[in-house]
Amino acid sequence: MDQNPYHVPVMVDEVVEMLRPVDPRLIIDATYGGGGHSRALLDAFPNLSIVALDRDPEAIARGPAEPRLRLIRSNFASLEQIAAEICKGSGSGTPVSPCIDGSLFDIGVSSHQLDEPERGFSYRRRGPIDMRMDRDAELGAGAIVNEWPVDDVADILWRYGEERMARRIARAIVAARPIHDTTHLADVVKAAVPAAARRRKHPARKVFQAIRIAVNNELDSLRLGLEAAIRWTRPGGRVLVISYHSLEDRIVKRRFAAGTEGCVCPPDFPVCTCGRVAELRSPVHKPVRPSADEVAANPRARSALLRMAEKAER
Ligand SMILES: C[S@@+](CC[C@H](N)C(=O)[O-])C[C@H]1O[C@@H](n2cnc3c(N)ncnc32)[C@H](O)[C@@H]1O
Structure with a gap:
């Protein structure tokens, strides 16, 4: 067993089970890190291909040569362009329609980033005051x-x-x-x-x-990435986000709640005149937290919250 793994992925079984009903063929892993979630998803779904992003070149460089995994060094804030390109390639003509079955954002820093003193993320380890996920930033x-x-x-x-x-x-x-x-x-x-x-x-x-x-302009990146993931997820597909503090979770919770809102006409209107239809469904209303056993085995999972929304069929 690796004594100092790059990163121990959080709520892996929960992520796999949330995506199982989708029978996924194409997933975006927006935060590849040590690749633990990608690995588990590839193992669980034999017909699955993953496009995985990470803004940290070190994470991308460590990724395996695996035909069903495409690694891209990128900020997920650019997911709009990346997903549009992917979906353009998957269809025969125009207009390009959403083609992604599922996306996963496991945001924040990896254990590797935290544990390497020279990255400057940890207040417990002496290192330069840096904290850039992308060292070219x-x-x-x-x-x-x-x-x-x-x-x-x-x-x-x-x-x-x-x-x-x-x-x-x-x-x-x-x-x-x-x-x-x-x-x-x-x-x-x-x-x-x-x-x-x-x-x-x-x-x-x-x-x-x-x-x-x-x-790292983390909150704006999350807003942009989430928006693109929702837009390019096909009807019935799912968007999953694991966040680690309330600022991140609030963004996810609000965006999902706004997406599940349908008609906003006053209740006494006989027919809908606003024409608004919910773009998302929320099959699991409450966020999922790691089990006590998982937190005992991996204390860094402690603050994790997993939220999911499903793209509505229109
Ligand atoms: C918690 S780790 C992900 C761990 C991963 N799920 C695994 O199984 O190993 C977060 C990763 O996301 C990356 N990351 C954070 N913000 C990002 C962003 N805006 N765009 C792309 N990657 C990002 C970090 O560099 C880090 O490698």
Whole structure:
């Protein structure tokens, strides 16, 4: 057994079972990572092909040569173009219609990204303040921490970390410049908050989350990727998202809820005049969480929430 796996995939059986009724032939794995979900899906469905994306070239480079798996280094924010191209290729003529049976977004960072100190994602490991999933991206966390004005730093800590002490921590960060590495940043944050806040979870947790989300523009990417997945999923196909914190989950929950809304005419109208038809169905209303056994075996699964929506037949 690999003592230090690239990534242990979360809720694999649940993902496979959610996609089973679809009898999938084509799935988009929007977040390939260590490929655990892709592997399980390929094993479960012999007629399946997967197009898998990851914005981290390291994840793509590790992928196997497997005829049913096509790996693309890309941000899933570009899924609109990628899916349009795929569906164009699958049909005989125009207009191009949605052709995807299922998509999976398992968002956030992989264990490999977190565990490699030089990627700068972890407040527990000393490394450069980087946090870029795509190392060719221009903005690294170092610029935010060491160059941004205090108001902008406070703003992202508040918006993406939901950090109540955002202003206080931002002031401490600016006062401590230059901040050399991740553990230095974690120490500055720790020293900035009152002792009571230090006794709960590590105070740097939300700060690192906030900076990471800003560096990788994670929430906008999720909105764009989700929109494209919904658009290019064929009727009866399914979109699955595993999220790890409330900001991500809120985006998914709201988008799925908006998609399941049909006619919005006042209830006393005898006939529908708005013409609005639900684009999604929600066969599973509540998000699925990992079992206690899974969390015991893989504590990083703890905060995972799996949501699913099905494209309505029109
Ligand atoms: C939680 S891991 C996925 C693990 C994967 N499901 C597995 O079974 O190993 C998240 C992965 O998604 C990638 N990622 C995050 N945001 C992305 C985005 N906007 N576009 C493409 N890949 C992204 C990360 O680089 C990381 O490799």
